[in-house]
Amino acid sequence: MRSWIPFIILLIIWGTMLNQTLRLPLHGWQWFTMLSALIYTLAIAYLCFTPTQYNWGGPHKIFYHVLGVPCNIIPFQALSPDFFLNIVMTVPAGIYWYLLSDRHDCKFVLLFGILLGISIETTQFLCDLLFHVERFVDIDDVITNTAGVLVGFYTMVILKTTVLAGWISQLTIKFVKL
Template sequence: MVNCYLLNKGGQRFRSWGQRITITAAFIYLTAILLLCLTPTFLKVSSVHKTLFYFRGVPYNLLPFQGISPEFFLNIIMTLPWGVFLYLFNSRLRWGRLVKYCFLFSLFIEANQFIWDLLIHLGRLADVDDLITNTFGALVGFTIMKLLDNTFFHALIQKLRLNRP
């Protein structure tokens, strides 16, 4: 089992089983995101024709919503857990910071896809649609957790949270 030695703000270890589950799941999720988004792909998921721009042979899209494809919804689903983890890490995030963290996570993914495609030709596409849908998905995940925290799931969510109110 993963032994969790991360410290909270008070300098104490996260000792509860719920906190350890949250940290372990977040680590697994982030690893899966890196593998999913930063490995070479030869499959073309998007069925929508987009006007692309190129920088040294690397494609990118700066024109939002040229069409809706299954990829649009898959990006929202992919980043829902990020919003859940943000809630479990700090449920009192103000709206502005929440949007910033969701956007920066999405920007990290898209920027890395572009950079790594430039360096080693991953076959990825940095897309403004992905930036928007990833951000939206994380915001939806946070909102779902906020709503669930006001239901009978409250006790379970309290055990999984890293910050205690």
């Protein structure tokens, strides 16, 4: 049960975010954007911070152990389906950055992607160290998370030039002001 504590804490935070979201003066498709973003964050929390068994099968990587937590600090040792699934996992984060942020220049999108990947990996490290959730830290995940954010964001940039531009405008909130 101890290994579920990080997810339970994130679930409580998520519930607080949902409560605050329901108080926002949103209209129409903006509700869809906010509620789907919250569901996405819940899915990411489940995928990244629930207990799992270490999977040492598949491509071989050299893992170093830092305070007992396995860490891959050498990028691109081996490509596996997880490598590409991490890109897919963070494409929605790039889409939500486009819809919720007013910062659309490349450096902020890149910074958001890098910080998202580092945040996930750092939290996984701390969760494994403190609660033994049996996750490992992987530099490839930071790289692929960043790539996924960039793919999602630039997909929206391209879609904004199509007939979907009006609908995308209805989904947009510009909630994050930096």
